[in-house]
Amino acid sequence: MDSVAGTRTPPFGRAWRWLTTLLALVALAGGWAYYRAFHAPGAPIKVGILHSLTGTMAVSERAVVDATLLAIEEINARGGLLNRRPLVPIVADGASDWPTFAREARRLIQQEHVQVVFGCWTSASRKTVRPVFEETDNLLFYPVQYEGLETSPNIFYTGAAPNQQIIPAVKWAFDKIGKRVFLVGSDYVFPRTANAIIRDQIQALRGEIVGEEYLRLGGREVKSIIEKIVAARPDVILNTINGDSNIAFFAALRAAGVTAASIPTISFSISENELVAMDRPAMAGDYAAWNYFQSLPTEENQQFIRRFRARFGPNRVLSDPMEAAYFGVNLWAQAVQEAGDPSPRATRIALRDQSLHAPEGAVITDPDTQHTWRNVRIGRIRADGQFDIVWESGKPVRPVPYPIYRSPQQWSDFLNAL
């Protein structure tokens, strides 16, 4: 009887069963579509990171890699870009060797098919990869202050141009310290160009350059330079030495009795990151010119520091190139989002006048030069390796890669003559 009763299910009931099954299927399909549309990760977007993980530049550049990775990870944590497409970083090692940079850049672009590369520190490495990016029409975000005198449609410069670091620092030194200047630098393109610009400015300001000396990149043969400084007794030393040569330089300088109080030094390549490896109490009182210092008191910066330390360790310090690398990734991501397309061609147009609120304040890409408007700051080194900010521009400064008192052609000729 039970089986009979079972087969006598009213037709209405059977229709209901069909209906509910159908509804369940529809709901499943709708849910799947909704998930696909709003939650499923999309195709990954590959981005390249090209820095020296080995060699003399590794100390500086590995920290920049970390900052770059932090930005990428934060973007992925927010859901990626363009319908939840995650960013996949491909890290390549430039090995402090410029041909390697060029080779790795080509590999990233042509084999890994990255849409953008965040990388390079030295101008030498940048100048070797630039033709690769221009040939492949890819994009390079370059996070380090440099000598300027360069623009490329394939490079966005988030580091400072000379007028955003060197020139204001020279003016500040003239105003606050004195007009007798001693120039030291590593013997390569950035220090030589920077010093050329400084020379022009000091001439215009009717100052005096009492010495100009160069040290082999990575070299420690500082003795003769120190002797010349001591002999010249300048009001201020403008230092464009790069890498760990600075350790030897300052050790010898202090050994020679030159202190920050007697002859202060303004360095253009020593940041918090470099100070970690140096005799910080001995450095205290000297100056550095940057756009960003870790000691910036803004809320945005404090959060940035917290996030970075949470990711890479509580004792890590942040520096200007790291911050520039960090906001460079975010500028690019914002441009991708606005362009709706991660390809270099589309992103570059959207990058023309991007801006964002970086830890240092507002930063803006300049459409003419593809450099970045940034605040300019001068800091005095503290014994703990951090900086007291003694001067700042108060607003982002327009990047001028080619100082106006020579035409771009004249600057080009100058560079070629080096």
Add this chain to the structure above:
Amino acid sequence: MRNQPTIGRRLLLSFLPICLLPLLAVLFVVHEISRSALEAEATKNLVSIADAKARRIEAYARDRLRDSALLAARPTVSEAVEAFSDAFPTGLESPAYRAAAGRFGSFLSYYVSFSQYEDLLLVNVRGDVVFAFRGGEELGTNLVSGIYARHPLGQVFSRASTLVSTEMSAYAYHPATNLPALFIATPVYGTGESKPIGALVLQLNNEGINRVINDYAGLGRTGEAVAALRDEDRVIVTTPLRNDPYAAFRRRLPLDDPRAAHLLAALNGQRGWERGPDYRGEPVLSVQRYLPSFDWGLVVKINESELLAPVRAQRNLLIGIAVAAALATALVAAFVARGITRPIARLADAAHQLAGGALDQVIPVESRDETGTLAVAFNSMARELRMSHETLQSRLEARTADLRSANEVLRQQNEELAVARGRAEAASHAKSEFLANMSHEIRTPMNAILGFSELLGSRVRQAEEREYLEAISSSGKALLRLINDILDLSKIEAGKLSLDPAPTDISTVLQEVRQMFSLQAAQKGLRLELALAAELPAEFVLDEVRLRQIVVNTVGNALKFTDAGGVTMRARSEPGGAPDRCTLVVEVVDTGLGIPAAEQTRIFEAFSQVAGQSLKRFGGTGLGLAITRRLVDIMGGGITLESEVGRGSTFRFTFPGVPVSHEARPAWTESDAAEIALESTFAALPSLDVLILDDLALNRRLVRDFLGPPHRIREAADATGALALLRTQAPDLLVTDLRLPGPLGFDWIRSLRAERAFATLPIVALTASAQEVDVADLFTLKVPLLRKPYTRRELLAQVVITVGASAK
């Protein structure tokens, strides 16, 4: 059921969600998609407008910077700075200064007016303003140490000089023009020198920027662009607003004011769009851009109300569609439900009416679906029902007709029976009538026979003649008894016998019977005894005449069949269930032949005697016991017979529940002495003049002869003759027959008494009728009645009483 169509409601409940849920889902999704598309489109539009404005403003700034740099690099400008610088110490009115002004004036004028600059200043290396195109108050002041040192003008000059670059000041109110002004300073190098010899300063008004800001193309009714700068703890609007043309540098908001949030975001370099309050607090969609050249934030915004107007319109439309769909669904559901329930309801109605007996239900079949099938099935069912009902009906009608015809037959039979009964009754009546007439007709001659035999008896002396006369007389008497018995029986059987209960002394009745039969018993040598119970009540209320008749019949019968021994009458009473009622038991015991058991039931039937006993031997009509039994029945009593052949019989009469009285009344007894006295009394009467009225001459002769001489007898054959004689002769006595030609005797006597002359006339009525005569009425008329045949003694006694009474 029609008001609450549960099927309809279920359909509605099913239809609405099935139709509305997907519809609402689709509408919601469509609305959301189009809303987000609209918002995205509006945002995109706003973003592109903001981008365009920001780019135009930035391009404007860059163009001015480039203008300035290019102008400063012109040798003419270098020469001008040198010339004015050289002439400046000599005074502005000096020929050297005038010469410089004359030499460079037209060039600078051309440039300023062509490029729409507000002013153009040339500053020497020390900061002295050595030339001012407009010749304002700036001219001659020192920008490093003068009143403009802290002013953007002085600061921009200082920056340009020390940074060796083209520098642009912020917009600020310029005291000289009382208008917002911006200054662009560029170092000017001397011809062939590597050091600056001064600076070129261009003053710019804000018209160029305002043109861009106040271009509302693509911004609808409420859209606008707002630029603002940050000054310490305030945000200051720097451009005219759409609804406030004088807002520039006047409208300020605190940094922590939510209305400043979007401006602040723009000032922080944040790009993007957001919803929130604008500077007035109105909800807007705003796009923020940073203008780095001026360190301004640019916000392009549009009121949400305008932006969302199409969304709202669309939402209203969709709501309307949803409502319309709901209504349409409800209508369709109601229609479908009605389509389903109406045939069902009609079916239910029809079923109800069918149940109520209206079998001619036909439902219109409107569809071929299930309800249609149901209707067809119902119709065929109703048809079957109707047909079977009709069959049943016709059978019922047939049966009814049968019954009716049977009833008719019965009725006819009843009628026939009634007729027959009427006939039978009539016949019975006729028989009774006949018997009555017969008895009357017989009594009349019997009256003559017996009367004349009696008269003859006193005259015949010869023994042989006397024997013949005795035979005539006894035969006449036997005949008369037979006639009376027949008459009684016929009366009883005709139901005409009525009882006349009255207090009766049983002992008196029985003594009279014994006296009556004492002579007969003595002639046969039999004892006739009477045995009365001591406690017998004085009187029983019953019909004395009939009781006497019963006893007489039985005793007569017992004497007839008893040859030796005797007959004993007994009477006793038994308690009768109530204090004043008794059961009367009367027994007649004889020592006669006895009655065989087989005959005992038959002897109470009419005309029957015990077999072998011939009428010839015992005489009698054979009606005595039959009449006795019927009388006992009428009186409510019972009769039992105990008899043994050769030993005798006992007849026992039992009358239960007879009312009794224990008071004795003085008994009236007719003594022999009185009888003997009658003759002498009659003889003592004087000669009477007697009128005899009878239609029969023989009857008149019998009365004449009974009375005899000395009484004068006149005769009349009818009432007319009698009346004539009454009036003429005035007789002393009228003896009249009640059956007269003409008027009935009774009525005639009544009319006679009504006359004064005859009011006291002694009248004796005679009748031969066996029918009841109203003796009481005759008594009130003081007329005694004699029934024929009467004896001479009876007639004499009435005459004595009647005449004697009137005589006294």
